[in-house]
Amino acid sequence: MGLVQEYTIMLVIVLLWLLVGFYRPVTPAVVPEASAMNATVVQLKSVKEIEKEAEKMISSITKMLLPYVVRNSDVNISGPCMSTIIKLSVDLRRLKLPAIKLLDSMAKPPFGLLRGSFGVMGDYDECLAISSNKRGETPKTKEEEFYHGQYCTVVAEFPPKLLKAMQDYGNGYVNYTEFGKIGNIIKEVPAVNFAGSYFKFHIGICLPSTCTPQDLNAILGLVPIDFVPLSVLRCEDGSEKTINLHQMVFLSVLALLAALVLCGTVADGWQHLRSTEYNEKDKDKFVEFLVAFSVYKNTRKFLKTEKNNSSEITVINGMYVLGTILVVIYHTYFLPFFSLFSNNGANLGSYLQDIEFTLVVTMGISIEAYFLFSGLLLVYPRFRRGYKDVKINLIKILVRRYIRLGPSLLFILGIIVTLPLLGSGPVWADIFEKAADNTRKWWWKYLLMFNNFLAVKDQNFLYLWFIPCLMQISIIGAILVWLLAKSPRFGMCIIIATGVACNIALGVLTAIRHYPPTYAIYYYHNREYFEETIYTAPLSHVFSYGIGMLLGYFMARNPSLKFSKVQVVFGWIAAMFLMVGVQLIAFAGRDGRDPNPVLAAIYAATHRTGFSLGLCWTILACTHGYGGILGRIFMWKGFGPLSKLGYFGYLVHYIVITFHVSVARSPIVYSHYENWMRICGYTVLTFFSAYVLYITFELPLTYMESLFLPSRPSTEDLHNNIKQNGKIEGIPQINDIIPPNTIASWNMKNTSYLGTPSEDHSKL
DSSP: OOOHHHHHHHHHHHHHHHHHHHSOOOOOOOOOOHHHHHHHOOOOHHHHHHHHHHHHHHHHHEEEEEEEEHHTTTSSSOHHHHHHHHHHHHHHHTTOHHHHHHHHOOOOSSSOOOOOOOEEOOOHHHHHHHOTTTTSSSOOSSGGOSEEEEEEEEEEOOHEEEHHHHHHHHSSOOGGGGGGGHHHTTTTTHHHHHHGOOOEEEEEEEEEEEOOOHHHHHHTTTSSOOTTTTEEEEOOOOOOOOOOOHHHHHHOOOOHHHHHHHHHHHHHHHHHOOOOOOGGSSSSSSHHHTTOOOOHHHHHHHHOOOOOOOOOHHHHHHHHHHHHHHHHHHHHEEEEOOOGEEEEEEEEEHHTTTTGGGGHHTTTHHHHHHHHHHHHHHHHHHHSOOOOOOOHHHHHHHHHHHHHHHHHHHHHHHHHHHGTTTOOOOHIIIIIIIHHHHHHHHHHHHHTTTTTOOOOOOOOOOOGGGHHHHHHHHHHHHHHHHHHOOOOHHHHHHHHHHHHHHHHHHHHHHHHHTTSSSSGGGGGHHOOOOIIITTTSSGGTTHHHHHHHHHHHHHOOOOOOOOOHHHHHHHHHHHHHHIHHHHHGGGGGGTTTOOOOHHHHHHHHHHHHHHHHHHHHHHHHHHOOOOOHHHHTTTTTTHHHHHHTTHHHHHHHHHHHHHHHTTOOOOOESHHHHHHHHHHHHHHHHHHHHHIIIIIIHHHHHHHHHHHHHHOOOHHHHHHHHHSSSOOOOOOOOOHSOOOSSSSHHHHHOGSOOOOTTTTOOOO
């Protein structure tokens, strides 16, 4: 039986339900006269009479469709499937509940197709709960079961030539009138010129378990729309999921971690209760190791804001928190697979015509801030200490960087591998099963920090490109900071030359290969090759990192700066243009048309650098008291603890968003209101999840790192030694480095105002 027949029978059942609804008793009510005049007059019938009418109607429809079934009886459908379909037709005539449920749980003909509704999911849970015995009734035991429901996803794509014509129209190559009558329809499909290849229609079909995906493919061949490519994506029957080796390993790690956290918290609490004169230094090494996992102790460390490292640039704390919120906003609006779970996608086409929405479209550029911060915090603490000769240990820098990035990344990979066990839904397997498979296949490239060079189709979630890219640039940065320590002028020249060379290479690649000028949904039709070659490669982000290094050196060597009012006004105007204006320029590409290669090359080579330069002024001005209310906001003490969650916040935010949309049983409306409601929830869950991982994984990891790679003496210890001994050899006194009565001097005296240590795990 083809889909046409099934939909016809489904519509008949719906009609019968409506008729039954007309016969139910109602309480007396005042009916408007106009409504009474338009009411349908029906003959009152008993339930038995309605049942006979329904059976008669289904029987007549079956007889009407019989010739069509006979003509297509040579379709290659397996025997068990064919016999079950015939039985279903008989059960439908008898109004058997499992057969009715099977039909009811199927996806219905879509509505709002031209408004961007690309998924009709049906009822996933109802389908998988269906079970029938040979009599067509719900079985009392599992042994009586003849078939159960299985949920299959059918994908319908645009006809290739039609899609090409639509993209040509969107790019301005042809006029819609050239397509004849269908032209009026083509111009209504939203954003098809740059995102049409991602708009695939997903249809949920409920089949009896006796049918296979191959049987469904054969049934789809009966659909009289042969110009639309149809394919069966997958089928699932709701059977219990089995645990594979990778999941078992990670679950064992989780169990061990949970045991350590529990034992550490209990040991910490017992030590505090046992003596009022509790001193952490009295613990033996094993107890000290356990207490490193204590929830109580680590939460206190998380909330601690006073007596922090004076080499911290406080304004960065607020920027880290803002950066986490920005990536949540960006990925809420632009998940790569948003057409899987969204409807009313035409709203996106409308939003793209608003110039202010360009700030959301190009929000991906905010990732440059993380590269800049990383370069800044690599240089600033080392040159800020006041040593005459700055010594750089390349191996220690790189080992410490890997320890801070690698284990946390592997922990997230373990979560991704395990997630398929934790949920279900119409699109769950399409998203998480694929991600888990790619993780199991390519985990060693993630371990070696090389996964950003994987093809897009081989990556689990694309956002993880940032971690290996940062590690690769950190190798370059370690060499550059070594040169900077040996010869500051030569080192700065090499940093600038390296950044300029990378930008020139970016421009040349963009022009030669006709790449888009920036990473934005305007250019999704050319997305994959651009992502693999440009966006996820270190080449695009080296100069942002280098600018951060130069800023760190400048701030370390110039702790007190004063600007005139004219300089401050000019600096802020220039910064706003470089940070906001550069993004708004991308509005010119809102129609998705291929840009001029020369202009695209210039923009590709300069916009990231411009954004980073604007951010440099923001950091510099806020640090030295020229930030106004913006500076006071970014330097708020409350951002100190939250900024510690920056790294794990980035790692978990995508999983929080994806988990929610993957368990959805119906499409989510794509609108500003819905998205911002989700953004609020995602942000709270992201910071909470990051907090849990910070106190249970990151802080214990920091403790274990300190056992093998001890840090330099803290500023507080240096202060105490200076007070006791006057001067330490090779280290000048504070007033010899920082002039009194300056902002930097005030920061040194008031360390409680400062943020978290710059070499904290949380800082990327």
